[in-house]
Amino acid sequence: MTESIALELNHVNVAYGEKPVVKDVSMKFPKNQISALIGASGSGKSTLLRSLNRMNDDIATVTGEINFEGLNINDPKTNVYRLRQSIGMVFQQPTPFPMSIYENVIYGLRLAGVNDKKVLDAQVELSLKQAALWDEVKDKLKSSALALSGGQQQRLCIARTLAVKPEIILMDEPTSALDPVSTSQIEETMLELKKDFTIIIVTHNMQQASRSSDWTAFMHQGQLIEFNQTADFFMNPREQKTADYLSGKFG
Numbered sequence: 527m528t529e530s531i532a533l534e535l536n537h538v539n540v541a542y543g544e545k546p547v548v549k550d551v552s553m554k555f556p557k558n559q560i561s562a563l564i565g566a567s568g569s570g571k572s573t574l575l576r577s578l579n580r581m582n583d584d585i586a587t588v589t590g591e592i593n594f595e596g597l598n599i600n601d602p603k604t605n606v607y608r609l610r611q612s613i614g615m616v617f618q619q620p621t622p623f624p625m626s627i628y629e630n631v632i633y634g635l636r637l638a639g640v641n642d643k644k645v646l647d648a649q650v651e652l653s654l655k656q657a658a659l660w661d662e663v664k665d666k667l668k669s670s671a672l673a674l675s676g677g678q679q680q681r682l683c684i685a686r687t688l689a690v691k692p693e694i695i696l697m698d699e700p701t702s703a704l705d706p707v708s709t710s711q712i713e714e715t716m717l718e719l720k721k722d723f724t725i726i727i728v729t730h731n732m733q734q735a736s737r738s739s740d741w742t743a744f745m746h747q748g749q750l751i752e753f754n755q756t757a758d759f760f761m762n763p764r765e766q767k768t769a770d771y772l773s774g775k776f777g
């Protein structure tokens with residue numbers, strides 16, 4: 527792999543109580559690329575994703591190294607608030623706050639103490655443009671975010687994540703609650719976003735991984751079976767387990 531690396535995992539294990547669900551995963555996520563995590567339900571994809579910005583802190587034990595810009599994310603001394611600005615997350619269900627579109631986008635900036643209206647206005651416009659929502663909402667920024675469609679709400683959540691200028695965006699099945707049109711809008715948005723951000727997405731949908739991602743990882747029973755460039759992964763899998771999964775033999 528010659529690309530520069532956004533995130534490097536070394537021997538990452540995650541357990542809920544006594545139950546290991548991510549087992550000795552080592553991998554490198556390339557910068558400014560989309561990497562997809564696929565695998566059967568319960569294979570540990572979401573658990574692994576949540577470990578990448580310390581979302582498992584209170585519910586699971588995470589060991590191993592997750593290296594980001596010279597720091598081990600998993601170090602107890604890591605500032606989790608700052609980490610989550612650098613590594614943002616978009617969830618399966620759109621989660622707009624019950625406030626205006628504008629206030630949703632700048633929520634993280636307000637928390638960080640930014641109050642300059644010019645700065646906030648500029649960031650709202652930039653983030654909504656990056657999330658491909660600006661044209662649809664520019665005339666109603668003061669309206670409630672809850673009045674948007676599900677697909678628009680999800681793009682708003684992406685804009686909210688982008689507004690704090692992360693390096694990496696984690697997406698946990700971001701389109702599984704959306705219709706096909708909204709799904710393809712989000713996929714197109716992701717392709718634009720990778721110019722500026724690194725994206726790691728968990729998806730159940732193999733077509734989505736093959737359409738949208740540059741790299742695909744297959745997880746099976748907590749283990750990383752294979753991580754390869756998407757075209758090779760689907761056309762010419764290295765591992766028999768990957769080939770079996772792709773041909774529908776299990777999962």
Ligand SMILES: Nc1ncnc2c1ncn2[C@@H]1O[C@H](COP(=O)(O)OP(=O)(O)OP(=O)(O)O)[C@@H](O)[C@H]1O
Nearest residue numbers: 542547565566567568569570571572573574585730
């Ligand atoms: N908070 C939790 N407490 C205990 N066990 C959990 C918790 N969250 C997940 N698990 C278990 O960990 C295993 C891996 O779950 P995880 O959600 O990471 O898998 P997944 O591959 O993302 O599955 P899915 O595709 O269904 O979301 C499963 O056996 C699940 O039941």
